[in-house]
Amino acid sequence: MNGRHHTGEGLAARGLTVDLGGRRVLTGVDCALARSEMVGLIGPNGAGKTTLLRALAGLIAPTAGEVVLDGRPVRRMDRRRLAAQLAHLAQGERPHWPMAVRELVWLGRAPHRRAFGRVTADDRAAVARAMAATGTDALADRPASDLSAGETARVLLARALAGEPDWLLADEPVAGLDPYHQLDVMAKLHGLAASGRTVAAVLHDLTLAARFCDRVIVLTDGRIAASGPPREILTDARLRAVYGVRAVTGEQHGEPFVLPWARADLGTPC
Numbered sequence: 001m002n003g004r005h006h007t008g009e010g011l012a013a014r015g016l017t018v019d020l021g022g023r024r025v026l027t028g029v030d031c032a033l034a035r036s037e038m039v040g041l042i043g044p045n046g047a048g049k050t051t052l053l054r055a056l057a058g059l060i061a062p063t064a065g066e067v068v069l070d071g072r073p074v075r076r077m078d079r080r081r082l083a084a085q086l087a088h089l090a091q092g093e094r095p096h097w098p099m100a101v102r103e104l105v106w107l108g109r110a111p112h113r114r115a116f117g118r119v120t121a122d123d124r125a126a127v128a129r130a131m132a133a134t135g136t137d138a139l140a141d142r143p144a145s146d147l148s149a150g151e152t153a154r155v156l157l158a159r160a161l162a163g164e165p166d167w168l169l170a171d172e173p174v175a176g177l178d179p180y181h182q183l184d185v186m187a188k189l190h191g192l193a194a195s196g197r198t199v200a201a202v203l204h205d206l207t208l209a210a211r212f213c214d215r216v217i218v219l220t221d222g223r224i225a226a227s228g229p230p231r232e233i234l235t236d237a238r239l240r241a242v243y244g245v246r247a248v249t250g251e252q253h254g255e256p257f258v259l260p261w262a263r264a265d266l267g268t269p270c
């Protein structure tokens, strides 16, 4: 029912150009997210990652090009139907009124519920799973407006997961999380993708991108500079070209790490 069995082409941007405030922010972006993949969207500040994610979620009217979900333009889809399939997790949202955390997470079920409809066992199970997956059970009765930044991020992820979206577009989902929760959330997102959902996450931590993503898309200056498996993409030369840094790279137990070490322009040895 969630469209998981569609055989369409997934979520795709075609020739996507976006202008904001009179500035060209994305230029002719072509990318497609397939089912069951975890994609890291990386690139320097201002490259257009947030804008691309918002455009993929149908939240921005492009200047040219379009975003299609299984062949249908997202901007023309019924918002509720779209929301039942696709969740967009914005960057740095903070609830401003003291709704209990549990109530906030329940809002994630809204696209699946009828007005005045009964709460179903599926609703309850989805909310319980989302709160367990994000470790937010202990926060359930707290006012959402009182939480720390990291707790808030996990609660908002729980709200997104409660809707059991096939497509989860998460803008910096681990920003502000402590190391335990960064690893936990990344593993959970990877698990979602492994179970047939699709996750696209904006990330600044290159080791998390390298370890948990099946693919990374590198944005620079509103264009896609590279796309592919992290080991192929996150090379010394590219990190220098894209971020202007030199990095210490290696493997631990067969998994890659990427540790930005020095500004490339300073010539400091790694």
Ligand SMILES: Nc1ncnc2c1ncn2[C@@H]1O[C@H](COP(=O)(O)OP(=O)(O)OP(=O)(O)O)[C@@H](O)[C@H]1O
Pocket (backbone or CB within 6 Å): 020, 021, 022, 023, 025, 043, 044, 045, 046, 047, 048, 049, 050, 051, 052
């Ligand atoms: N409403 C707006 N009006 C004008 N310019 C905008 C607007 N929103 C974003 N921009 C510009 O578009 C560019 C891309 O912004 P975006 O937030 O997509 O970048 P980002 O890659 O997510 O950056 P960061 O890593 O800093 O979060 C930036 O130069 C930004 O200043």
